[in-house]
Amino acid sequence: MRILHTSDWHIGRTFHGSSTMDALAEVLAALTEQVRENAVDVVVVAGDVFDSATPAGAAYTLLGDALVALHDTGATVIVTSGNHDSAARLGFQARLLRDGIHVLTDPLAIGEPVTVNDADGPVRFFGIPYLEPAIVRQHWADTELRTQAQTLAHAMDIVRQGMQENPGRSVAIAHCFAAGVDATIGLEREVRQGGLDVVPLAVFDGPDYVALGHIHGRQQISGRVRYSGAPLHYSFGEQNKPRGSWLVDLDATGLSSVEWLDLPIPRPLVTLTGTLEEILSDENVAAHADHWVCAVYTDALAQTEPMRRLRERYPHCAMVQHQPTETAEAVERSYVDRLRGAVTDPQRIEAFLEHVRSGQGATEREGELIREVLDDRVRAEALI
Incomplete structure (x- = not known):
């Protein structure tokens, strides 16, 4: 039988x-x-x-x-x-x-x-x-x-x-x-x-x-x-x-x-890992455009609208995860420890940015803007 x-x-x-x-x-x-x-x-x-x-x-x-x-x-x-x-x-x-x-x-x-x-x-x-x-x-x-x-x-x-x-x-x-x-x-x-x-x-x-x-x-x-x-x-x-x-x-x-x-697999599944730009590369798209895609992007900072960008190239992208690979040693310290070591306002802001950005502090341009805002505050307080 x-x-x-x-x-x-x-x-x-x-x-x-x-x-x-x-x-x-x-x-x-x-x-x-x-x-x-x-x-x-x-x-x-x-x-x-x-x-x-x-x-x-x-x-x-x-x-x-x-x-x-x-x-x-x-x-x-x-x-x-x-x-x-x-x-x-x-x-x-x-x-x-x-x-x-x-x-x-x-x-x-x-x-x-x-x-x-x-x-x-x-x-x-x-x-x-x-x-x-x-x-x-x-x-x-x-x-x-x-x-x-x-x-x-x-x-x-x-x-x-x-x-x-x-x-x-x-x-x-x-x-x-x-x-x-x-x-x-x-x-x-x-x-x-x-x-x-x-x-x-x-x-x-x-x-x-x-x-x-x-x-x-x-x-x-x-x-x-x-x-x-x-x-x-x-x-x-x-x-x-x-x-x-x-x-x-x-x-x-x-x-x-x-x-x-x-049995046949109507739509194969694939997990793509790398920076968002690497995942969106022509080579990856050519190989997996018709697959169910789980995208694990490893950029140090969270990217803007990653799912929208992925679905423009992978219509069947079902999941996106942010798993940064480069983590500064500061990430291992707690947020409280960072704040304890911060004396000035710029240092406190930097500690906050490192905490929420997996160890990445302010960029050069962001640092300039932070200093401008703090200087404006100091001048405003001096006029009171």
Whole structure:
């Protein structure tokens, strides 16, 4: 049996204020073509289908179109909910979907597999929706469920019981932080408290393959436990991470092979670092004018209207940061220390300018103006 493992579509997410709907539709169309070309039997979507618990109408339309297109390839589609999804909203349409599309959002149905048969017999797919301990512990009052780790461990116990009751090869689907993952800082919404909610690898013992979601970059926790990551780049922190999905083959005895399938990147991301003039150079513009751009300019002083100037040459500049590289030793001193050492008014002004300008004091022309203003003040006070 051939399985395509994808996750974290985040339908409806914006990228620095810009819609990603068209780009995601393009990528999901490419994914659908890969399903057809590789004769995939089952497509697994491991959570965070939507980016919000209250998605807009257009997000439902895109999801419906994608599921129907995948189903039309002849593949069975199995979807679980993630921490961004509302299980109720994602699952309400499950009964309305055509045969061969399964949306699994009910925690009480974890032990009831979706069964897909091939020439070697049945394959059991156990979908674990995102489980918030405070919400689902009511279902298992006799079990201590305070953390994600405890809750996933209990869910996998239910899966293993389901495997005993339903013999055959098996695939588990979950949405969590697993031990050993490399998260994208500031992107994957926390589903843990401190280190308690990191799920140990041993929790996933049993199934032939475990399809995980939540981490946006592909990760291999073990040969049979993997994250596929998101199909789009949703942060500049992800810009060097490939986008795609895992193509998983099961033979008669279990996991046979896993292959990575790259997806197209509609608009690449790039971070450009240097002085503002260097970033705006013809060479950079020629190479990156059509990219999403994060500009990190290193000029000693903050520049006037940097975003406006950048967007004149980079229409898709999404972020600008000022990170000066040359910092005078005076910057290391506190503002209070500077003022204590200042005796005259010009010295106090110079201390202030060094503080707000990362160590750069007044220019020669500014010094002349400061002296003129102070001299005018002295003359005015002398006439009082």
